[in-house]
Amino acid sequence: MLPEDCRAESTIGGVVAAGLSGWRRLRYGPTRDRVLEVVLATGDGRVVRAGGRVVKNVTGYDIPRLVCGSLGALGVIGQVALKLWPQAGAAATVEVDDAARALATAVRPLAVLDVDGAAAVYLSGTPAEVEAQAAALGGEVRDGLHWPAPLAGEHLLVARVPARLTPAAVGRVPAGWSYQAAHGVGEVRMGGAAAEVAELHDLRGWAEAAGGALVVAEAPAAFREVFDPWGAPQPSAGLQRRVKQAFDPVGVCNPGRLPGGI
């Protein structure tokens, strides 16, 4: 079992290059922690193997980790070695009233999500574990994992903040917008039809001041002209450019795809 969220048209390389980590990030961590080895075709035609097939591998610089989330800008991912987990025996979705309290009570949940005010804890493990946890949490229990449907809306933005600020971020979602918040992770996806740019700038300012970001996932081109998709330039932009140069000196791999137009 690979704890990523994929659609029918997803590819392994795409999942790694996007590095979005999926709904189960609270329990299984980010994508970059489970890519052990990568074979990369660089922009200037070198085939580079980095990392190692086993989990206990520390040779060389952590290029596999670099490739996760690189959005194809460092090269084409030809092959990966991924760390997998065993399938669980049982799974359940438990509706709760208070996401923050559930996060403190539940033991290693897959996720604690708040979707437009409805909070739910996602559990998996042995049947006995799941039953005991569901009972301890109280609330309505549904068998299996009922993940939220993808957000609809012309504008889709994702806020990333330190995990403890997730409730605060939820409070700042623009009025009338739908949201999906992952407690314990610090990610709030939000979607809506009408975008009030000033309000979104405020939200971005708050998120960035906290050390996070507000990023545009999808929006009409006109919106992206008045609201930068990525936000404030990162201090490490110079270093990032040099890293990009090290892998793609001729600039053919998704040029301009990364923040800062790298």
Next chain:
Amino acid sequence: MPLVFGPVDLDAQARLREAFDPGGLLNPGKVLPQGSRCGDYGRPVPTAAGS
């Protein structure tokens, strides 16, 4: 290191290291053996198209 990685792989690691340490000031010779870079073999490094 040359026992684990081939010359192309070592060169990629050397280039990444150079991105962090262009001047070669930080612990030169550590982790990567001398002679990993393309330049050490006398091979040309491709530059951006048009330059």
